[in-house]
Amino acid sequence: MNNQTSPAVKGTATEESLPFRQIFEAQLGSLLILSPDLRVRAATDSYLRETLTVREEIIGKHVFDVFPDNPEVTEASSSQSLRASIEQVLATGKAQKMEIFRYDIPDPEHEGKFLERYWHTVNSAVLDDQGNINCIIHETFNVTEREKARRQLKESQEREQKALANAELQRTRLERLFEQAPAALAMLEGPDLVFKVFNESYQQLFPGRKLMNLPLFEALPELKGQPVEAIIRHVYDTGETFEGKEVLIPVARFADKEPEDIYWNFIYQALYDAQGKINGILIFALDMTEMVNSRRQLEKNSEALQALNQELEARVERRTKALQLAQSIAEKQKQRLERLFTDAPAAICILDGPNLVFELVNPIYQQLFPDRELLGKSILEALPEIEHNDVYRTIREVYETGKTHEEEEMHIPIARPGDGVLEDRYFKYIQQARYNEHGLIDGILVLAFEVTEQIEARRAVEAGARQLQLITDSLPVLIGYLDKNEVYRFTNKAYETWFPLRAEELIGRSVLEVIGEKAYQNVKGYIERALSGERLDFEAEMPYRLGFKKHIQTSYVPDIRNGVVEGFYTLVTDVTERVEARRALEKSEQEAKAIAEELATANEDLQATNQQLLHTNSDLDNFIYTASHDLRAPISNIEMLMGELLLELPPESLELDEVGNILGMIKGSIERFKKTINNLTEITRLQKDHLSEAKVVNLEELVKEVILDLDQSIQKSKAQIKATVFSCKHVSFSEKNLRSIIYNLLSNAIKYRHPDRTPQVEVSCQQSDEYMVLQVQDNGLGLGETQQKQMFSMFRRFHDHVEGSGVGLYMVKRIVDNAGGKIEVESNLGEGTTFKVYLRNPLFR
Structure with a gap:
């Protein structure tokens, strides 16, 4: 470059x-x-x-x-x-x-x-x-939030499955709690407040009246026009829960009776549908009439005796509280003011009277002058070197005029401790007048920040401007300067990646000429605002030319000299990828919201569907078992008839190549048919055997036994088997199912070996809090990405040069799934395959 x-x-x-x-x-x-x-x-x-x-x-x-x-x-x-x-x-x-x-x-x-x-x-x-x-x-x-969101989505999907199972349990518990509650409970649905659900306690409040499927004010018309009508309507309209204590509501317990005065404790609470909209009211009610009448009678008997005493006590209490409150407020205000000055993160002092005597100095202000004694001294006595400095002049002006004065970086030379040499120090401060109770100025409040280090740092920055210019040219951000005629006076090297000109060739060209008419119309209004002195940040879509469109994030910084805008700096950042990613994320969120709504709707039918699936699985199991059982007899008959046919055929016909080939194909078909029947039987056994009791299995011994079972295949293929499972020596699992998993994975590793290298198979295991992970890794033929997605399907095979039924991996996955675990595969075509079997720890089942 x-x-x-x-x-x-x-x-x-x-x-x-x-x-x-x-x-x-x-x-x-x-x-x-x-x-x-x-x-x-x-x-x-x-x-x-x-x-x-x-x-x-x-x-x-x-x-x-x-x-x-x-x-x-x-x-x-x-x-x-x-x-x-x-x-x-x-x-x-x-x-x-x-x-x-x-x-x-x-x-x-x-x-x-x-x-x-x-x-x-x-x-x-x-x-x-x-x-x-x-x-x-x-x-x-x-990208932390995006990365966490991706992980949380995965965890959310797993939690959702558990939540669906708990939903039905919670619904059952809620129904039982609703019915057995010691209070009267009822649910009103829709804007007409129709009785849909109520417990026995609620019905007993109105033993002679029909309620079910009737609107509230039709079932209990005497409530119409009472205050309770407005209350319940307000709860339905706003969703605000209402709680009533001993509220008088005249109502008839029997349809043909006159209303009687009944006192109620009740709660009206809004009910919401899946979309978060109010669709009903939950009523919790207790009949408090008897208790209210009893209490009123008791209160009536003691009311006259207590009235005078209560009034006297109330007066004493009010005066005592008023005095205590006033004292408390005064003390708190005093403490608050002291903390404000002492703990403030800025230097604060108060100068009293016309001589400007230090009346209060907080710790930070004292630290500005660690060798000086300030309290009780006038400002010129404590800081004599400021007498001819503007800071003293402005303090006097504030005291005389009452007008607040501020400075951003006032230069105040201060004598250095020890040798008294004046040091250049800079302060940002506010000087504000203090008034007495008569509205007269009696002091000055000073709030100060030392900014010496910031000033020195800024000067160091200015000294390094040349190096920063080199860095600017290397930034991937378009940095430029436009004068008040919208002509480029400076551009960095980044412009060359967007426009077919060198950076120096852009100098003297107008912005319209450089970016084009369409793009210029998108930023024209922002340029006018910048030239009026406004600093602004904005995003825009810029069609610079055909086939070259950018989403940009731009800052315009006005160049104001002596109150006149001479031009402005422009910083343009390419945010095309960010905008496209944000739009994709918004689309994803909308889709996720739609899916969530669909899930909520489908939740009501989930239990019935699950039950139907259980029946369907049972029927499928019975069908597979019956089919495999009924097919054994016909295939045995075909095999027997095949033997009889061989006896009946003339010897010379058996010597013909065509006859021999046909007979061989028939025998092969019979054998494959018998294997298929056996596999179907084994699958049925898995369906019914997945709840077989787990026991402690010595994994190391079990792997050795499987290797002995495969000894003939190992010798024939010269495979090298390495087993290192000592870290999880004992496993709680069904022994025969675990044997089946290991046997199928090892036999497949040998069977589908690569013809150009010696088979090497490694069996390992490691423990985690939730899973025991069994891993089988080989250097065989491997599988492509498409094949990996289909490898656990029943009767699915990808290699025809070796025998196989395509059922082994299907059975392994069924065993693992039934036990609450999972299986993962990593494979590269021509390099090898690794299977990871996650068997759940019994403590997490």
Whole structure:
């Protein structure tokens, strides 16, 4: 890449004094500049936000000192992966793109802790004029939420299956609880509030009235017009639960009787449908009439005696509380004010009277002058060197006028402790008048921040403008400057990747000429706002030319000099991939929401469907068993008739090639038919045998027995079998089913060996909290991606050069599925296959 800058461009950049470091730090992307020895030289604000770091705390430090590995992550070292990528860039000078990888960042809130993060990263080199690597640009994207969402989706699908099984149990429990509840419960459905469900306790409240399938105000018309009607309507309209305590509601217990005064404790609560809309009311009611009448009688007897005493006590209590409250408020206000000044993160002092005596100084203000005694002294007595400084002049003006004064970076030379030499120090402060109870100024409140370090840092940035310009040319962001006539006065090298001109050829051209009419119309309004002095950020779709359309994220920064807008800086970032990814994500979320709604609708029919499937599976099992049993007799008869036919045929006909071939094919067909019947019988056994009792099996001994059973095949193929299962020596599982799994996987590994190499099969095992993982790995023929998707289907075969029924792997998967486990396969065509069988730990079943 040509990194030389033409004299014209250099001159333009120098004349404009572009704030390149501020431009770099304002980049929307997460960018880090590293020196060749991997020390941090610069970072964007976006990078600091994503990594929860502070620029002053990381600049100059080694990147792996700032971001060490998380010791709790047992996976491969994150820093090793990043270091390898950067070293490749340093060795080749070419950009390196890293796939998504995990690299946790230190938690600033909890020392020694880390926050989980996933990143998509590109490392690229920046060359100087001699072609040497000047620095490394480390650009990274935080994809943690997307990565977690993908994992959470998988976990959610697994939880959903469990939730469906629990749903029916919860429904049954709810029905039992509803019926057996000691209180009256009823459910009203629809806007007409129709009685659909109520328990026996509710019916007993109205023993002589019909309620079921009648609207509330038709079943109990005396409620019409009472306050309870407005209450229940309000609950239905708003969803707000209402709780009534001893509410008088006249109602008749029998249809032909007059209403009687009944006191109720009741709760009205809205019911919602699957879409979250209100579709009914749940009523919880208790008849409190007897208790209310009894209490009222008791209260009536003691009411007169207690009235006078209560009034006297109430007066004393009110006065006592008022006094205590006033004292408490005063004390809290005093404590709050003291904490405000003492704990404030800024330097605060109060200067009292016309002599401006230090009346209050908080700890941070005192730290600005650690060798000075301030309290009780006038400001000129404590700080004599400020007498002729503008800071003292402005304090006097505030005291005399009451007008608040602010400064962003006031230069105040302060005598250094020890030798008294004046040091250049800079402060940002606010001076505000304090008023007494008569509205007269009696002091000054000063709020100050020392910004000396920031000023010095800014000057250092300006001194490094030339180096930052080199970095700017290496950034993948379009950085330019347009004058007030919309003509380019500066462009970086990134423009050359979008437009068929060199960067220096764009200078002097109008933005309309460079980007085209259609794209210009999309940003014309933003340009006018920038030239009016407004700083703005926006996204737009830019059809630059036929076949070249970009989604951009752009910042316009006005260049204001002496109150006049001379032009503006433009920063353009390509966010095409991000926009397309966001649209794809939104589409995915909409589809997920639609699926969730469909699942909610289908949930009502799930139980009936499950029951039907159980009956269907039972019928299929019976059919397979009956078919395999009934087919044995015919095939035996065909085999017997075949023998009789051989006896009847003339000897000379048996010597004919055609007859011999036909007889051979018939015998082969009979044998294959018998094997199919046996396989169907074995599948039926699996269907009915999956609940066979598990017991503790010595896995190591079982593997040895299976290897002995396959000894003839092993000798014939010269296969090398290596078994290392000592880490899970004992397994809780059905012994015959476990034997079948191991036998099928080992026999397949030998049977489907590669003709050009000696078969090597490795059996291993490892334990986890939830699973025992049995692994069988071979170097055989392997399978393609399409074949892997079909390999567990019944009677499915992919190789015809060896005998097989296509049932073995189907049986293995059925055994594992029935036991609550799972099986995974990794295979490469021509290289080999690895099967992983996950057998669930009994504690998690």
